[in-house]
Amino acid sequence: MALKFSVLVSQFLYDRQAVLKAVSWPVLVWESPPPRPDPHVALARSTLSNLRFQRPVPAEPLVFELCKRTxxxxxxxxxxTPECDIVIEDATVSRLHACFRREPHTGMWHVVDAESHNGTFQAGVLIVPGRPTPLFDRASLRFGGVEMSFLQASAFEQYVQARAGSAVRLTSVG
Incomplete structure (x- = not known):
């Protein structure tokens, strides 16, 4: 299930420790998901006079926890497909596009392309299907045409600061 970025950030700023415990880290952040159509806006768009005053509104980023549903x-x-743990509603994403694995001994996360039609990319480089590729604190991923950031808790803090231009410290230095 996707979380709204603004909701997670406001909770983070309010009670950092509670969010650090409640969220299954790492997370995937989808910076620019497609906007959801608003049925109330459709009527307004039907008139020519309203059409020139409309500006495209970017959709709010979505945050997906890397966790199993079962x-x-x-x-x-x-x-x-709805059977996937992380469901991405985008035509460029395959029904089963990729898998994430956590190495139990080292804690290192890996992404594996599941022979997807449009490929999985890390930092712009195509991942070989079936071959685990290690993911670090802040990795840039693309599944078909969907670009996401893989973020551990400390990298999420940096991401929030860069996005908001905030000097607020969310995690401890250690």
Whole structure:
């Protein structure tokens, strides 16, 4: 399930420790998901006079926790079908596009392309299907045409600061 970025950030600023405990880190941030159509706006768009005053409004970023919906499985799946753990409603994303795995001994996260039609990319480089690719604190990923950031808790803090231009410290230095 996706969380709204603004809601998570406001909770983070209000009670950092509670969010650090409640969220399953790492997370994926979808910076520019497509805007959802508003049925009330459709009527306003039908008149020519309203059309020239409308400006496109970017959709709010969405945050996805990397966690299984059903316990016991070794991988976290990402794709278009409702059976996936992380559902991305975008035509360029395959039904089962990629999987995330956490190495139990080292705690290192990996992404694996599931032979998707449009490919999985890390930092602009195509990932070989079936081959685990390590992910670090702040990795840039693309699933088909969907660009996301893989963020651990400390990287999420940096991401929030860069996006908001804030000097607020959210996590402890250690």
């Amino acid at each position: 316990p016991g499985a070794a991988e976290i799946t990402l794709g278009r």
